[in-house]
Amino acid sequence: MGMKRLNVDQMEEDLRGDVLMEASRHGNKILVTDELPDGEMxxxxxxxxxxESLKTMLEVYQELQAEGYLVEYARVPVTEPKDTDFDALIRKISQADINTEIIFSCQI
Known part of the structure; x- marks a missing residue:
């Protein structure tokens, strides 16, 4: 069985906690890896x-909505692709106005 949206949202919450714990151990900093333009890591x-500077995707959308932006958060995790996953995406997209901008995020 694939992931559910609530599972992914909870994983983001857990990750925030891990990041905060790591930062507290290292002077409020975390070690990250960046890729330079030449491909060097x-x-x-x-x-x-x-x-407050660490936000989940859901929180970013909630803040934008609170500020008056017309955005909607829809998350369809596709970990084990099934027809129902794509049906949900197609249904959501087909309900949008033709001028609506749609953002997809793929986390591999």
């Missing part, structure tokens, strides 16, 4: 400014 320390 480099490690660098990134500051974690505050708990």
């Amino acid at each position: 480099v490690d660098q320390w990134e500051p974690v400014v505050s708990n």
